[in-house]
Amino acid sequence: MVLIAAAWCRSGEYDEYYSIFLIAGQPRPDWPTGPFTVAVAQKFYHGHASFGQIARDLRHGDVHPPLYFWLLALWRDTFGTALFRLRLLSVLCTMCSLCLVACIARRIGAAPALAVTITLLSYGFAYTGIIARDFALAGAFSLAGVLLLIEAERISKPAWAFAGGIALGAACFTNYLACFTTIAFLGWIATVGWRRKSVWLSSWFGAALFIPAGLWFFLAQKGTRKGQFMPFHLPHALVLLARDQAGAILGALPRYVPSPWSHIVEAALALLLAYFVILIVIRGLPCITDRYRTLVIAGIIAPPLGLFALGIGFDTTPVEMRYLWLGLPYIGLALATALKDRRRTTAFLLAVQSAAIIGLAIAPQTMQPGARTAHAAAKLGTPATLVLIPFGNDGVGIPGPFIAALPHTTHIMVVRAMNQAVLGDTSSYRRVVIARIEVDNTSRALVPALDTLFKTAPCWQSGSARRDIAVFTNLCRNRHG
Template sequence: MAAWLRGPEYDEAYSIFLTAGHARPAWPEGVFTAGSVRWLYDGHAGFLEIARALRQGDVHPPLYFWALELWRRMAGPGWFSARLLSVIFTLAGLYGLGRIARLCRLPAGPVLAMALLSYGFAYTGILARPYALAQALDIGGVLLALRAADGPARLALAAGLLFGAAALTDYLALFTGAAMLSWLGWRAWRKAALALVAMAPFLAVCGWFLRAQYGARAGQFAPFNWGTALAGLARDGGGAVFGGLPLYAGLAMKPVACLLLALFLACLFHAVKSGRGRGFLLLGAATPLGLLALGGVFHNTPIEIRYLALSLPWLALAVAPALPRRLLALLLAVQALAVAGLMLAPATMQPQGRAARLAAAWPRAVVALPYGNDGVGVPGPFIAAAPGDMRILLLRPGVAVPAGAVRVNIGADAQSRAVAARLGCARLVCGP
């Protein structure tokens, strides 16, 4: 339901256009209708074309986008159908997570409920982006590595293949694989070495992409300092578990945030005290610690909810089995409210889709829309949600706002914020 209800998002437009063969769509100059450019969303790109586009101007490896291209050929080019692929990957990840719980003699029901109701897990699980596939592959790799510790060596080989595929889906998935193979190396170093051999071809391909992509998104994150990084880790870590609940509280935002922090610390206390799934806390810490290390090395702050979501299955395995029934029920109820906000609350949604619906109230006017940094993340979702007969003018540098135009104030990136500043529009959409 969340995949259907949430409006289209900035980064998803990159997935759509990349797999449609228009990594940077050539929007018409001057006024055009939304329906006249629908074909830009509907094409298909080959594997080599996708790889070339990623190496030339992106920061992601190709595996998910190859899978999405195949899926769009079968299921159709729509935005919702692209999201359904991530839903399928999420269900596969939940199946693997249940298998891990049973293997470790932990109650699968509470673990799956806590994972699924964690805002970050549900959010990344419906986006047309690589996160759900990377999560599912990491979960499968952990399952096989756990079984390989006291099982045949071929399971370690299979675990390495899955961890390698996860890295080729999202580089950050490597943190989980590295942490799990460190544990396997402590238990059975020969099997860990075999897993690393299986990962090696994937890591070589990742390195080939990374060499070309280095510096492609300069300025994407704020400069690194420990205060900003730790504050972001606390904020986005809380958001990954509880979503935007403090945002809905208005003036009571800070007290609500403090109550949620107290709830989380109480849950963490029980997890550490119980010890039933305590080892998974260390696995869950791999991603945030890895992000901090990346920030220190590359002098930026790559901390976001969608990245920290990679830790949530392991947090669920550590916390959910340790909680008393009433505390578990309280946690799940609070998380359910957060997921309801994910589906319904505008405060946690990007504005492009909502802006298109608001602008449709002036059916004959020209809609002046920021072009954005590269014409992908701002106009892509907006035009996808707009009626086919909406007349649109993209505000590139030097393009003036025509008299009587509907002005759309979307400040999603540096260029769109600059345009929004000169629109003189205090609200999201201002009529003529």
């Protein structure tokens, strides 16, 4: 219920429309250069791409392996194209992950119900568990691989280890960041079962089956996202990591309160996180048997260490809260062990997490502005009104969710660059609405330029100022009917 409610309430994400357009065969929609209606744009959302086309488009224009997108295409063909229905695939994968967390908790001696609850209410886990991206599927594969490795090590079954390796390899073929945890877990099975070579070699061989295909995609994509992140600087990366790791566990509560109270909340959450880290080190990990303690530690530290290795190797700083999602179930397992018999502390943690999850579902501070801005523009939508949308970096993340939230009769124009031709394209409309969506470098430059263009242009008069939209009236068009 928590996951479905959040998936229903939350507006469309920037990255989700990469998924939608990819499986529709339009990875980079060729929007018309002039005004058009939303109905005309529906072809970009509802097309059908074959597995081969999805693989080719990913290999030549994106940085993701194809397994999730193949499954999403099948899911879309069965259940429909609406974003909420596509999100339900991630919800299903997340439910499987929670079941796997419970099974792993039983194996290592943690409280299953508490481990599942802490994991579910971790902001980063719930967030990546509802959006139409590959995180939830990769997490389910990774947890399935860990459970199979635990069983293979316990009963010395090479076939189970082979299946676990395949699951871990599939996680990597779903999201490349799963390679860090996969390497850690394969190292764990080799360490605890080094005398039983048939077990750990079977797991390694199972995972290795995906290496040729993964390299075929990765090598073709290397360098395709240059400039996405700032260059790597260790102190800055450490600050980002601490902030995002805290947010992944405890949520974005500082965003819900105004300054200066937000700073007080930030400090309180930092102290709370430090307290839980101490609890994990002093009470949680020592209560787990040696062989499984190293497994939990590997699951916790592999994601941040992997991001640091990636940053050093490619001189970038790829630190975001969602990139830490694979470590959250293991933090949940460690906290569930540490909080045993500490009911008040447990209740306080769950209360903080619950407040964060409510914010995830309904707080506009945690959502991207596409749908909200579209609703504001739709209230002014008439046949004589034209809505201008910034193209953004690639014409996907900004126009995608915005256009999807508009009525089909709305007249729109996707603006790629600021020039005088925009005035000619809009001259026949009584009113122009500029969508103030500034979420990437291109849109942050274009939107203010469009505002200035219409404020200084003859015939155009600025209307009431709003946070999400700018409204301009065509005085010359009104004067001449």
